[in-house]
Amino acid sequence: MAQADDHHDGVFVVFEGIDGAGTTTQSQRYAAWLRARRRLAHVTREPSGGPMGSLLRLVITQRVSLPATHRDAAMALLFAADRLDHVESEINPHLRDGYVVISDRYDLSSVIYQSMSGADEGPERTAFAAWIRDCNRYARRPDVTVVLDVSPEVAAQRRRNRGGASELFEEAELQAKLARAYLKAEEILPGDRIVHVDGDADVDAVAAAVIEALAPFVKEGP
Numbered sequence: 001m002a003q004a005d006d007h008h009d010g011v012f013v014v015f016e017g018i019d020g021a022g023t024t025t026q027s028q029r030y031a032a033w034l035r036a037r038r039r040l041a042h043v044t045r046e047p048s049g050g051p052m053g054s055l056l057r058l059v060i061t062q063r064v065s066l067p068a069t070h071r072d073a074a075m076a077l078l079f080a081a082d083r084l085d086h087v088e089s090e091i092n093p094h095l096r097d098g099y100v101v102i103s104d105r106y107d108l109s110s111v112i113y114q115s116m117s118g119a120d121e122g123p124e125r126t127a128f129a130a131w132i133r134d135c136n137r138y139a140r141r142p143d144v145t146v147v148l149d150v151s152p153e154v155a156a157q158r159r160r161n162r163g164g165a166s167e168l169f170e171e172a173e174l175q176a177k178l179a180r181a182y183l184k185a186e187e188i189l190p191g192d193r194i195v196h197v198d199g200d201a202d203v204d205a206v207a208a209a210v211i212e213a214l215a216p217f218v219k220e221g222p
C-alpha cells in the first residue's frame with residue numbers, strides 16, 4: 001500500500017462486478033486518469049494473458065468444455081492457478097517498479113461466480129465458497145477492491161450493446177444472483193479493503209466516483 005510520503009510505492013487495485021458492470025471500461029479510465037497525473041499505471045485482467053488464462057478464455061467462450069461433473073470446482077482450480085501465475089509474472093514485477101496495478105477481476109470473481117453457478121443457497125454452497133477462498137490462500141491480497149454495483153437490467157443492456165459471442169455466465173437469473181452477492185462482498189472476503197461504487201450511472205459519473213473512492217488509497221504522481 002502506498003505510504004503517504006512515498007508515491008513511488010506500488011498499489012494493487014482490483015475492479016469487480018457482474019458482466020456488464022463496467023470493470024474493463026473503468027479500469028482503463030482510472031489508469032488514464034492516473035497517467036495524466038504522472039503516476040505509472042498498468043492495467044491487467046483475469047483470466048490473465050498467460051497459458052492458464054488463455055485456456056480459461058476458451059472455456060468461457062464455450063470453445064472448450066470441461067467435464068460436467070465438478071465443473072465449477074475444476075474452474076475454481078484453474079482460476080486459482082492462473083492467479084498465482086498472474087501475480088508472479090505480471091502483478092508483482094509491476095508493483096516492485098512502483099506501478100499502480102489495476103486488475104480487471106481477481107479472486108472475488110472466483111468465490112462469487114464459481115460458488116453461485118453451482119449449488120443452491122445453503123451449507124453446501126457456503127462450504128464450497130470457503131474452499132474456493134482457501135484455494136486462493138497464497139494469492140497476494142489487493143490493497144483495495146472497487147466493486148461496481150449495477151442492476152442486472154442495466155448490465156444486460158450494456159452486454160447487448162456490446163454484442164459478441166455469448167459467454168458462459170450470461171444467463172439473467174444467474175447475473176441477478178451474482179449482483180446480490182457483490183453487494184455483500186465484505187462478508188465474502190472479510191479483512192479485505194473493499195469500496196462500493198454505484199455503477200448504474202453513465203461512464204463519466206462512475207469514473208468520477210471511482211477517483212473519489214480511491215483517493216485515500218492511491219497517491220497521484222510527483
Ligand code: TYD
Nearest residue numbers: 019020024046047079105106109110113169
Ligand atoms: P470477460 O469476457 O473478461 O468478462 P468481463 O469483461 O465482464 O470481465 O470474461 C471474464 C468472465 O470470467 C466473467 O464472466 C467472469 C468470469 N470469471 C470467473 O468466473 N471466475 C474468476 O475467477 C474470474 C477472474 C472471472
